Amino acid sequence: MKQENNSAVKKKSKRVFDFKFLVFSLIIGVVIGYLLSFIPLYTVKSKKNDHNQNSQEFSEMRSGGYQFTNPLLDCDNFHSSLIKSHVELDNDLNDYIENAVKNAEVKDVSVYFRSMNNGPWIGIRENEFYSPASLLKVPFLIAAYKKADADSNFLNQKVLYSKVFDSNYKPNIVGEKTLQLGETYTIEQLLEYMIIYSDNEAKEFLVKILGDDYIMKVITDLGVNLKGRDMNYDFITIKEYSSFFRIMYNASYLSRDMSEKALKMLSQTKFNDGIPAKLPKNIQISHKFGERGLPNSNLKQLHDCGIVYLPNAPYLLCIMTKGSDFNKLIKVIADISEIVYKHLSEN
Helix, strand or coil: CHHHHHHHHHHHHHHHHHHHHHHHHHHHHHHHHHHHCCHHHHHHHHHHHHHHHHHCCEEEEECCCCCCCCCEEEEEECCCCCCHHHHHHHHHHHHHHHHHHHCCCCCEEEEEEEECCCCCEEEECCCCEECCHHHHHHHHHHHHHHHHHHCCCHHHCEEECCCCCCCCCCCCCCCCCCCCCCCEEEHHHHHHHHHHCCCHHHHHHHHHHHCHHHHHHHHHHCCCCCCCCCCCCCCEEHHHHHHHHHHHHHCCCCCHHHHHHHHHHHCCCCCCCCCCCCCCCCCCEEEEEEEEECCCCCCEEEEEEEEECCCCCCEEEEEEEEECCHHHHHHHHHHHHHHHHHHHHHC
16 A cells, blocks of 8 residues: 555656656747747848948949949949968969069069959068159040940041150160051041051140140049149059049940940050060950159169950959169069969869
């Protein structure tokens, strides 16, 4: 009888324990469910915070000047790429430049590389100032095509070249063709002389036609503010200058047709000793070079900037250099271009 009572007590105790365990489990479940209900909100909030942080990593360039719209011209990441292959490329370029400076091939070098597909970039001394020289012919080209977007007859207008505008400047790199006094040219022909043959007289003639104020407005529209800078000296950075090519490629300032015409003309430039020198001949490159030598200084500047149309991976490459020997500067630009091309081709 005593054993039966003990057994009943044990069964009752077990039922009480099971009931308490069930209640405890329910309480724990409710608490856990309550806590889990906050996780999605926290996740969304975290993502929102991440988005806000990331949004501050980018700068936008807008054209302005409209009442109801504000077209986006370009969007740029403040920070250089941390992609492994880009970091490796940056290291290779820095090693090469360090040796080139040590061997007195060059005094200063700036490099700006950007993938045209998705925008990551790397820069070496990208905020140093240089004198762009003939590189400024690119925004002049954009200004002319902007005028043509508004006036369909502009490029076909004929003008008489009746006087020399600048007889003092003697370029180190002389183009194959120059304007001839007494000849009549269309505006489009002047653009071809200015870009393809880098003829300074064609440039001066176009500036006269377009007007300084109009050209400066276009340059400002493109996100480069030159106000207050002494244009007799170094006044533009390689990163600022690169925006001209990015905006043409994106067709965000000129119409698509005019952007295409501009980059096609730049692909026909006759200077093949810089970026194109060591690249395969079948690779299309839209680029422009610029050179400057001061009469009272041994210091020279040579630059080359453009878009290399590597199949499925086009990229922008700008190289600006300072040194005492144009031939050495040409070699440095060609070597840097080769390093970039080989690195991208192999990765």
